[in-house]
Amino acid sequence: xxxxxxxxxxxxxxxxxxxxxxxxxxxxxxxxxxxxxxxxxxxxxxxxxxxxxxxxxxxxxxxxxxxxxxxxxxxxxxxxxxxxxxxxxxxxxxxxxxxxxxxxxxxxxxxxxxxxxxxxxxxxxxxxxxxxxxxxxxxxxxxxxxxxxxxxxxxxxxxxxxxxxxxxxxxxxxxxxxxxxxxxxxxxxxxxxxxxxxxxxxxxxxxxxxxxxxxxxxxxxxxxxxxxxxxxxxxxxxxxxxxxxxxxxxxxxxxxxxxxxxxxxxxxxxxxxxxxxxxxxxxxxxxxx
Amino acid sequence: xxxxxxxxxxxxxxxxxxxxxxxxxxxxxxxxxxxxxxxxxxxxxxxxxxxxxxxxxxxxxxxxxxxxxxxxxxxxxxxxxxxxxxxxxxxxxxxxxxxxxxxxxxxxxxxxxxxxxxxxxxxxxxxxxxxxxxxxxxxxxxxxxxxxxxxxxxxxxxxxxxxxxxxxxxxxxxxxxxxxxxxxxxxxxxxxxxxxxxxxxxxxxxxxxxxxxxxxxxxxxxxxxxxxxxxxxxxxxxxxxxxxxxxxxxxxxxxxxxxxxxxx
Numbered sequence: 001x002x003x004x005x006x007x008x009x010x011x012x013x014x015x016x017x018x019x020x021x022x023x024x025x026x027x028x029x030x031x032x033x034x035x036x037x038x039x040x041x042x043x044x045x046x047x048x049x050x051x052x053x054x055x056x057x058x059x060x061x062x063x064x065x066x067x068x069x070x071x072x073x074x075x076x077x078x079x080x081x082x083x084x085x086x087x088x089x090x091x092x093x094x095x096x097x098x099x100x101x102x103x104x105x106x107x108x109x110x111x112x113x114x115x116x117x118x119x120x121x122x123x124x125x126x127x128x129x130x131x132x133x134x135x136x137x138x139x140x141x142x143x144x145x146x147x148x149x150x151x152x153x154x155x156x157x158x159x160x161x162x163x164x165x166x167x168x169x170x171x172x173x174x175x176x177x178x179x180x181x182x183x184x185x186x187x188x189x190x191x192x193x194x195x196x197x198x199x200x201x202x203x204x205x206x207x208x209x210x211x212x213x214x215x216x217x218x219x220x221x222x223x224x225x226x227x228x229x230x231x232x233x234x235x236x237x238x239x240x241x242x243x244x245x246x247x248x249x250x251x252x253x254x255x256x257x258x259x260x261x262x263x264x265x266x267x268x269x270x271x272x273x274x275x276x277x278x279x280x281x282x283x284x285x286x287x288x289x
Numbered sequence: 290x291x292x293x294x295x296x297x298x299x300x301x302x303x304x305x306x307x308x309x310x311x312x313x314x315x316x317x318x319x320x321x322x323x324x325x326x327x328x329x330x331x332x333x334x335x336x337x338x339x340x341x342x343x344x345x346x347x348x349x350x351x352x353x354x355x356x357x358x359x360x361x362x363x364x365x366x367x368x369x370x371x372x373x374x375x376x377x378x379x380x381x382x383x384x385x386x387x388x389x390x391x392x393x394x395x396x397x398x399x400x401x402x403x404x405x406x407x408x409x410x411x412x413x414x415x416x417x418x419x420x421x422x423x424x425x426x427x428x429x430x431x432x433x434x435x436x437x438x439x440x441x442x443x444x445x446x447x448x449x450x451x452x453x454x455x456x457x458x459x460x461x462x463x464x465x466x467x468x469x470x471x472x473x474x475x476x477x478x479x480x481x482x483x484x485x486x487x488x489x490x491x492x493x494x495x496x497x498x499x500x501x502x503x504x505x506x507x508x509x510x511x512x513x514x515x516x517x518x519x520x521x522x523x524x525x526x527x528x529x530x531x532x533x534x535x536x537x538x539x540x541x542x543x544x545x546x547x548x549x550x551x552x553x
Binding site for chain 1: 292293297298300301304305307308309310311312314315318325326327328368369371372374375376379380381382384387390391393394396397398399400401402404405406407408409412424425427428431485488489491492495496506509510513514517521522525528529532533535536
């Protein structure tokens with residue numbers, strides 16, 4: 001099918017056309033509308049004023065402690081979740097990659113399947129484990145301790161998020177481990193390098209791109225997660241996503257909600273793109289490109 | 290290859306317990322004979338499963354979710370297959386932008402897209418419409434199909450197509466008899482992955498469903514924030530069972546490790 005340049009262009013556009021059209025109407029357009037909405041004036045009695053513009057929703061966001069505290073909380077929770085996922089996910093991927101044939105795929109599937117099960121179900125499972133009369137507290141009482149308040153605390157949200165995000169860390173690390181050349185490790189070992197030296201000088205640098213892309217995904221998804229803080233954080237422990245939900249569906253202040261949504265999207269995009277650039281630059285330098 | 294020591298194996302066991310604990314506890318509590326969320330200690334009962342099937346709202350929500358997932362996965366496949374083939378085979382200006390655009394729903398938070406679509410649908414007066422809900426789902430699940438289509442299309446041996454063409458096969462014959470059979474595993478795997486993602490989607494759907502079009506995850510989310518009784522565990526156990534069956538099919542069709550880890 002080696003058509004001319006012209007047929008290539010025609011076929012390229014006509015085959016991607018339906019998808020591009022759909023994405024323009026149902027993704028690009030609504031995001032632009034939200035951008036406009038976020039600078040529209042809002043009045044609690046008369047509603048949205050589509051022809052009057054203001055930046056007050058954005059200034060509120062940075063001056064009202066109610067708003068920026070939720071942003072800060074979302075940031076530290078996401079950063080902690082990301083760090084925990086690195087600390088658990090990287091060693092787990094290493095352990096998995098050293099397993100033998102049947103066990104390796106069995107455990108890999110076990111660790112990745114929760115990914116395909118509705119997040120509502122998983123959050124509900126954690127609320128059963130962490131509730132006041134949940135399994136964990138029953139175990140504490142049975143061992144002679146006092147029951148702890150676990151559910152509706154940052155602890156519950158962090159545990160729930162790590163559970164949801166761990167597969168997103170393990171997948172990229174696992175993928176980069178598959179590309180590893182085992183002979184380099186053998187060579188280093190036979191030349192007298194310790195296991196730690198082999199790990200830090202040979203394995204780690206090669207899986208770093210996987211770790212970094214996992215970090216990016218986990219942070220981005222945590223910062224915008226909705227169902228986990230909604231179900232495990234309760235009404236008082238808000239994160240940015242549950243705040244947006246409240247602004248739209250409880251306060252009915254859509255422009256304020258839109259301003260928060262736009263800010264979340266921008267922070268997410270900036271973090272992702274700058275992280276990506278940082279990683280690329282570092283690795284290009286190392287490879288001497 | 291270095292072997293795992295006892296420390297590594299116990300670490301692995303802990304991670305497995307952590308990953309499985311919430312799912313196992315849900316399945317156990319679903320069989321409780323009590324009225325409270327407790328592990329079945331006195332005996333097993335199916336009363337909460339029976340309770341689920343007596344709830345018309347949950348049955349409707351389940352039917353909505355199945356219909357929505359089947360329709361949106363099919364539509365997503367219908368637009369992603371030609372787009373994926375075009376992106377791998379032809380060179381045209383704007384190719385990179387189009388590729389980025391069609392994969393971007395992966396990095397745009399579903400919540401942001403949800404409120405954005407709620408605004409659009411309110412302006413169009415179509416909020417709560419099932420057809421528009423389907424189209425919204427198509428947008429968020431298309432990247433999953435597209436990625437698998439691109440991955441399989443790159444691996445296809447083009448000489449079979451060239452042979453068929455030189456033997457006089459028309460474009461349609463070429464497409465249906467040569468190209469489609471070769472990319473079929475990727476297409477089928479992508480469809481299933483899209484189906485699962487649409488079926489599980491809650492964050493976007495919560496903003497653009499009405500009581501009549503409410504999906505199962507949205508119904509479950511709302512129910513879990515309002516009241517907590519073992520029926521929620523029974524529904525969750527049913528969802529887990531259904532997902533497990535779908536995964537077995539996915540494994541047969543495309544290979545679970547290829548879908549999840551992206552190995553091709």
